[in-house]
Amino acid sequence: LIAAGQPTHALTTTCAYCGVGCSLETEVKGGQLVRLTPSRAGGANHGHACVKGRFAWGYATHPERVKQPLIRDHITEPWREVGWDEAIAFAAAGLRGVQARHGVGAIGGIASSRCSNEEAYLVQKLVRAVFGNHNIDNCARVCHSPSEYGLKAAFGEAAGTQHFDSVHAADLILVCGANPTDAHPVFASALRRRLREGAQLIVIDPRRTGLLDTLHAGEGLHLAVRPGTNVLLLNAIAYTLIEEKLVDRDFIGARCDEASWLSWHDFILLLEHAPEAVEGECGVAAALIREAARRYGRAANAAIYYGLGVTEHSQGSSAVMALANLALATGNLGRDGVGVNPLRGQNNVQGACDMGAVPHEFTGYRHVGIEEVRASFEAAWGVQMPEDAGLRIPQMFEAALEGRFLGLYCQGEDIAQSDPDSRHVHAALMAMEFVVVQDIFHNETARFAHVLLPGATFLEKDGTFTNAERRISRIRRALPPLAGMADWQVTQALARAMGYPMAYGHPSEVMDEIARLTPTFAGVSYGLLDKLGSVQWPCDANAPHGTAVLHATAFSRGLGQFNNTPYMPTSEAVSRAFPLLLTTGRILEHYNVGAQTRRTANLAWVDRDHLRIHPQDAAARGIRAGDRVRVASRMGQTELDAQVTDTVQPGVVYASFHFPQSGTNVLTTLNADWATSCPEYKVTAVEVERSGRD
Numbered sequence: 001l002i003a004a005g006q007p008t009h010a011l012t013t014t015c016a017y018c019g020v021g022c023s024l025e026t027e028v029k030g031g032q033l034v035r036l037t038p039s040r041a042g043g044a045n046h047g048h049a050c051v052k053g054r055f056a057w058g059y060a061t062h063p064e065r066v067k068q069p070l071i072r073d074h075i076t077e078p079w080r081e082v083g084w085d086e087a088i089a090f091a092a093a094g095l096r097g098v099q100a101r102h103g104v105g106a107i108g109g110i111a112s113s114r115c116s117n118e119e120a121y122l123v124q125k126l127v128r129a130v131f132g133n134h135n136i137d138n139c140a141r142v143c144h145s146p147s148e149y150g151l152k153a154a155f156g157e158a159a160g161t162q163h164f165d166s167v168h169a170a171d172l173i174l175v176c177g178a179n180p181t182d183a184h185p186v187f188a189s190a191l192r193r194r195l196r197e198g199a200q201l202i203v204i205d206p207r208r209t210g211l212l213d214t215l216h217a218g219e220g221l222h223l224a225v226r227p228g229t230n231v232l233l234l235n236a237i238a239y240t241l242i243e244e245k246l247v248d249r250d251f252i253g254a255r256c257d258e259a260s261w262l263s264w265h266d267f268i269l270l271l272e273h274a275p276e277a278v279e280g281e282c283g284v285a286a287a288l289i290r291e292a293a294r295r296y297g298r299a300a301n302a303a304i305y306y307g308l309g310v311t312e313h314s315q316g317s318s319a320v321m322a323l324a325n326l327a328l329a330t331g332n333l334g335r336d337g338v339g340v341n342p343l344r345g346q347n348n349v350q351g352a353c354d355m356g357a358v359p360h361e362f363t364g365y366r367h368v369g370i371e372e373v374r375a376s377f378e379a380a381w382g383v384q385m386p387e388d389a390g391l392r393i394p395q396m397f398e399a400a401l402e403g404r405f406l407g408l409y410c411q412g413e414d415i416a417q418s419d420p421d422s423r424h425v426h427a428a429l430m431a432m433e434f435v436v437v438q439d440i441f442h443n444e445t446a447r448f449a450h451v452l453l454p455g456a457t458f459l460e461k462d463g464t465f466t467n468a469e470r471r472i473s474r475i476r477r478a479l480p481p482l483a484g485m486a487d488w489q490v491t492q493a494l495a496r497a498m499g500y501p502m503a504y505g506h507p508s509e510v511m512d513e514i515a516r517l518t519p520t521f522a523g524v525s526y527g528l529l530d531k532l533g534s535v536q537w538p539c540d541a542n543a544p545h546g547t548a549v550l551h552a553t554a555f556s557r558g559l560g561q562f563n564n565t566p567y568m569p570t571s572e573a574v575s576r577a578f579p580l581l582l583t584t585g586r587i588l589e590h591y592n593v594g595a596q597t598r599r600t601a602n603l604a605w606v607d608r609d610h611l612r613i614h615p616q617d618a619a620a621r622g623i624r625a626g627d628r629v630r631v632a633s634r635m636g637q638t639e640l641d642a643q644v645t646d647t648v649q650p651g652v653v654y655a656s657f658h659f660p661q662s663g664t665n666v667l668t669t670l671n672a673d674w675a676t677s678c679p680e681y682k683v684t685a686v687e688v689e690r691s692g693r694d
């Protein structure tokens with residue numbers, strides 16, 4: 001119970017944390033929230049919620065919320081509180097000023113994967129139709145952009161193939177580079193239930209994750225891969241599938257591109273991909289690799305779930321394609337219990353990409369260079385747009401340091417804390433002439449901003465989120481926006497102040513426009529969502545109630561495509577000075593940069609980041625549990641509390657990144673995925689030494 005009294009009404013909404021997208025019931029009395037509970041009707045959660053979602057109301061009602069627009073002429077000056085009109089006019093003049101001095105392409109925007117589909121759509125429309133360029137990106141750049149690339153290349157659709165309930169038909173579950181117990185807890189419960197019913201488990205991860213504890217010792221397989229060698233290991237699994245004749249030739253013949261199969265078949269059978277050849281480098285015994293391949297290849301239904309431990313590498317896109325190759329080779333696609341499924345981190349990171357908040361694609365993943373697609377948007381929006389893709393977030397930083405990109409509108413994203421090599425990001429933000437930040441709290445990025453506009457929480461606005469299973473669910477306004485405007489209203493006010501007519505009366509009108517311009521959303525409307533509760537895209541005339549399983553009879557691209565995935569070792573190597581490999585990730589109680597969870601009851605349970613280190617490595621350095629330790633990489637250094645645990649392998653350390661004072665990302669490098677520029681957060685060579693004891 002949040003406030004006293006009997007609620008007068010209840011609304012169904014969607015959790016604004018992770019990509020599971022749990023439905024929640026908000027019970028309201030007057031202008032106050034009385035209760036927030038998981039909804040039994042939720043298609044993704046069936047009445048469950050985790051510790052993050054249950055306490056999500058805490059940040060919405062936190063006293064540190066930004067309640068009024070703030071402006072300043074220079075980032076060294078104190079903020080001035082102003083009204084919305086003055087702030088919007090100031091922001092518009094500042095951004096136009098940068099363009100007048102440096103050109104149309106000198107500004108851009110970052111949409112939020114925490115905001116709604118409608119808001120992401122409006123930010124990319126603002127950039128394309130009003131700024132006049134394609135310099136738009138979102139946080140998928142630093143998390144799942146390789147999923148978009150790899151899944152589209154293999155199957156033709158930049159999204160997971162299944163619905164969550166599909167896992168109940170899986171006989172084998174392969175979890176690669178993901179820790180759903182902490183990061184996707186409600187889906188982890190479904191996974192555990194299926195494991196207790198007898199499904200087999202393979203975990204590919206440098207850490208021993210909680211899912212393995214569901215089973216009796218020895219039942220699950222743990223392939224404790226050395227950070228940075230996923231592609232090598234997955235190619236070795238593929239080698240075993242082919243060599244031991246565990247592939248499904250009927251499926252390949254009927255559903256896959258034959259030339260790509262033959263090319264991949266020959267590529268994989270190179271001796272350098274044999275398990276015995278790779279075990280030394282990837283740190284997993286050949287016998288274990290072969291056993292994993294046999295179990296995956298022999299299962300009637302084998303499902304793959306993966307996370308940022310796959311994507312956040314210099315070979316992230318290759319690893320996604322390597323996973324897709326396994327599913328194609330064994331026919332594990334197109335029905336319940338199988339598939340390749342990214343576990344998306346943020347509540348609406350799937351949606352932000354679906355909405356075209358990326359520099360190369362409009363809504364529905366259609367390239368800006370395709371004349372006919374661009375023409376349809378130009379006609380609808382009444383503008384002309386360039387045919388070349390815009391800048392990705394890392395390219396914005398580079399261009400800022402070169403004096404070519406000097407103005408930014410950043411909605412609901414804390415790039416100064418969350419992006420790799422913080423010093424580089426801070427220098428880029430310092431180099432910009434005008435930065436507009438919109439957020440619910442003062443964040444690290446706002447330290448470099450000239451305008452800070454209040455954001456609205458998920459409880460204060462209408463809209464939709466799209467979760468990891470492509471499920472579009474409503475969020476419903478239970479409280480008035482604390483500062484008087486929801487984010488979608490602010491974006492369109494900025495567009496109007498910059499001279500473009502944008503006047504939606506309600507987010508449902510934005511969704512209607514999205515549906516008109518996006519084939520995969522053609523059947524989506526608020527009316528349908530009210531009727532069905534939620535719907536999975538594609539939703540169109542052929543699938544008026546949406547699509548639970550993709551690629552059932554044919555792939556979106558026609559035939560499935562095998563992609564060769566040569567292993568290229570990361571340039572981030574251990575040395576005498578930096579002998580350990582750091583990998584980073586989330587913990588159960590906190591979410592991303594922690595701006596929200598640090599302002600909820602979750603803070604009472606965990607109030608700082610930790611470094612997990614193997615007992616052997618700890619003993620060699622005189623480190624005991626609870627010690628303050630200095631962690632240094634080639635990029636920078638920070639201090640964390642040590643947790644001594646054998647859940648990490650010797651030679652590997654693990655840290656979370658939820659607290660700005662820890663600044664874990666001062667350590668991470670600028671290495672990035674070859675295809676999408678997704679940063680390599682998961683491999684950083686470090687040294688650890690004791691700096692004190694609490």
Ligand code: SF4
Binds near residue numbers: 045054
């Ligand atoms: Fe559900 Fe994720 Fe929210 Fe937890 S954080 S309640 S698993 S959506």
